[in-house]
């Protein structure tokens with residue numbers, strides 16, 4: 001079995017873009033496959049008690065993944081709340097789309113911090129993925145620290161929020177996850193000691209995004 005390489009944030013974006021804009025796989029399809037993989041991990045890993053799940057979503061496609069996970073859990077009658085921590089004014093198109101869909105399902109989505117974070121049994125970190133571009137500050141940083149202080153098991157989507165995908169270093173603050181499910185390929189930052197400390201157990205989800213060279217070799 002060939003061990004797949006680890007890739008950079010730029011490669012992740014390039015492979016995503018190639019899959020969507022050259023091969024023609026719609027971005028929502030990739031997001032749904034990511035959400036299915038995260039839900040599968042949540043429902044099979046011994047680390048996550050699903051009595052009351054909190055999804056913390058940023059304003060980009062990492063957040064979109066998280067809201068799609070909320071929908072899949074909701075359909076399994078798992079109690080789930082989405083804390084939309086990102087700024088909706090800067091939301092990506094897919095975040096907005098997932099948000100509108102979640103509301104139609106009657107899923108509890110709130111933009112204010114839930115009162116008692118410790119009433120939740122599992123947290124899904126969908127704040128930032130490979131789009132993190134500067135240190136986390138202000139209310140976002142406070143929220144990350146508060147989530148860490150709950151000592152609740154956290155599953156990070158793609159990358160523990162706050163971790164630089166290329167260096168593994170925390171940018172200001174970072175989510176301390178018990179597990180991380182990263183899309184398509186491991187990330188270079190998650191092969192470093194720092195990255196592994198924040199990521200916990202790493203699983204790689206095949207969601208249909210591959211290095212263009214891999215696709216061209218198939219032909």
Ligand SMILES: NC(=O)C1=CN([C@@H]2O[C@H](COP(=O)(O)OP(=O)(O)OC[C@H]3O[C@@H](n4cnc5c(N)ncnc54)[C@H](O)[C@@H]3O)[C@@H](O)[C@H]2O)[C@H](O)CC1
Nearest residue numbers: 016027030034060061062128129130131132133134135158
């Ligand atoms: N391409 C696809 O369809 C798929 C993407 N996946 C997931 O998408 C994320 C990458 O999403 P992106 O929208 O590029 O960025 P993020 O969601 O990681 O970041 C959100 C947004 O936040 C802004 N930002 C960056 N740094 C900061 C900061 N320090 N403070 C505040 N705001 C910040 C910036 O504008 C970003 O755009 C990827 O990780 C996957 O989770 C699917 O999984 C696969 C398909």
Ligand SMILES: [K+]
Nearest residue numbers: 125128159161
């Ligand atoms: K994340």
